[in-house]
Amino acid sequence: MNPVRTVHSAVVTALLVVPNLVAQSPAGTLVMPIRQEATAPIPYFGPSTTGNADVTDQLFLRLAALGPTARTNGDNAMVPELASRWSRVNTTTVDFTLDPRAHWHDGTPVTARDVVFAWNVIHTPGIGVDLGAFALIKTVTVTGSGQLRVTYTEPSSEQVYVAGFLLQPLPAHLLERMPANAIAGSDFARSPVGNGPFRFERRVPGRSLELRADPTFFLGTPGLKRLVFLYVPSTDAQVNLLLAGQIDVMSDVPATALDRIAKQGSFHFVTAPGNPVTYILFNAKVPGDPTRAHPILSDSLTRRALALSVDRAAIARQAFGPGVQTPLAPRSQAWFWLGGAMDPGNADTSRARALFRSAGWQDHDGDGILDRDGTPLELGIIYPVQSSVFSAIAVQLQQTWRTMGVQLDLEPIDGPVWLERRRAGRFDIDIANANQDPSPSSLAQSWSCASAAQVGSSNVGHWCDPEFDRLRHLAPTLADPASGFRAALARMAAWQPAIVAAAPVNRIAVHQRFEHVIVRPSKAWTSLWQWHVKADAMLPRDR
């Protein structure tokens, strides 16, 4: 390991001591790069980009935040944010009480009406919100100005999480006279009025966005005076800015830049469990025809043989550097609370060959490619040409599988065309990356029988296993939901709908002048307001 000073998993340790910090006035500036421009940093309405999400997290709070364990199960797993407390009425009803100190940046109190307004707005057709995540909620009603009652469709240990974390209030007093479809293009989207620790200051299109600390923030005065988000789409340019001392943090630092940043001497690395997972998806159906099973990939023996041929550990290390994991099922590091052993990700080529033989694949005609009933084991893989990581993975797969007698044709295609083709299921194999929600229940969006049958869903591989659905659905109702989710994931791993290439760690470079550095697993920057600049290490831009 290089001489990087690693503050390993600062997350959990720091969260355990979440001090209600900061009595003094805010000081210091943090400059952070974002890869996509934050064009509309508001919940639900902005384009689905990390740029919008990172800024939105500073402007808008949730009713409840993830706690130190990052668990989503249990009424006590979440910690209060806009809601000061919640109480269970019965197995399908929870009452939330809003913190009376919470207010919008224009001074108006945050009320239960704002939550109900958001609930109604997200159901407007054409907004584009994936309502699958809210399937557990039945009704949201106001029971008092600061009182809210949420009823659910069924008992679940994730009820508080779904309403508290996923349903974010919107300022009804500013938006209710506006057609919902007009909000994304409104002045509100360009200059949002939020309720978080930082308020919107200005945006220079194409360049930067600035937030200022809200000294009246009800959870405590922010430690930093301002946040500046620089729009820098290129990772290389971000690294250069970091090395030149012009930005203070950088997340998802590429493995190739670790040594250079370490040698620079002004930064240390903080690692946090990341929520992305990169996988190689098998299409269970004939490309473009979801009514017919795929002639090769619908066979689980063949899928497992293909998976066992691949040295996932080597691929993951090469693409993402140290700290990466190789789970057998799509499970990001942010779900660390599920526990259980992690697969090392090594190839087992002799077992893979045996499985190919069991599935009937042999090289009958001696051309080096396995065949069965006259059909060669020939597959195509699609991936966006813009992604150097995906391109490298595709080439490694092609070389590996060639030695096993599998012909893999590479189809690098333009990003939007790739999205269109994968949505239409027109592929044999696809490489994709998912930023997973905090709860494993979200697997239903991409890996359930219901989503397989739904046009336009994220289940583009049309994988459907009723037993997996049963186990996943059952998990939140168990006394030990983590073991329930592990059982569901083990079931998925056994049926191998995809090869999970990597679950990378979120490696963040942080300038050494910052203290109280807290980075959260699923939402890395939600505790930025608790960061401080050491008094004796301030730069001119901090004053």
Add this chain to the structure above:
Amino acid sequence: MLRWVVRRLTSAGLVMVIGIAVLVALVHSLPGDPLTAIVGDRALDPASRRVMEHDLGIGRPLPVVITAYFQNALHGDLGTSLAERRPVTTILAERLGPTLLLGGLTLLVDFTLGLLLGVWSALHPRSRLARLLDTLTLATYTVPGFVIGLVLIWWFAVHWHWFPPAGIADPLLPIDAGITTVAIDRLRHLALPLATMVLATIAVPIRQQRSAVLASMSRPWVTAARARGVSARRTTWHHIWRPALTPVISLLGLWLPMLVSGAVFVETVFAYPGIGALLANATSQRDIPVVIGAGVVLVVMVQVGSLVADILYRIVDPIQREMA
């Protein structure tokens, strides 16, 4: 001359109309999900998709789209960005300034310093310095621009901290900063992208000018001027250089659109917020109104470049002037 100008402007207008119509048709025919800019890789149910496509006018027949585009364009409306939900004209206006600044300065340096070096190199073909210049410019021309950019960033920004490695302005500059402070900040941010652009391109005008001057030196009117005892200085600049400008003017006409489009790689490497980066990003997102808007700017620039070149021909070349 007036008739020529009217004829030239008419043909330029016609070419622009045809060019824009083709552009609109081509961009609307691009493969890929047209809702990428809004939805990304999120799931979207068919009902919501239908509503969004209807609201955004996606899926209309091409003749309707083209007609509507011209109708709106005549009123100064180039549509609304799908990703930003802001008028395309506003977005283009924000990005055009930085691009024109970088591209304009590049052309200025290329066509002043480059021409002077070209002439000097032709007049001193056997000097060591000319050979060194030849080698150096050839080297920078053959090296890809982004490599030059990365090398400059490494030494001048990361290693020595002389210039910022990216961006167009210091985001921490106070809003009420004085004009001198702002100007110095802009120049510091421009230094490396401009140096990259110039190093990557200046070889062409130097070599073009050198060849043209060398060819011009053997013309009979130069021999005649020398025989008449015209001073060396006047012979060089009046009898050799002026006719040698014609190919360089052609090059200038061709390069004017580079003001807008040619800096894509530099804008990417330096995170410079210009039209090139906007066009690249909008294309990858399928933000169709922005792609077309940026394309329209390019079509106009090509026509302007061609027009400027034709006018300059007539200024420097008496034969062309008489033909007009």
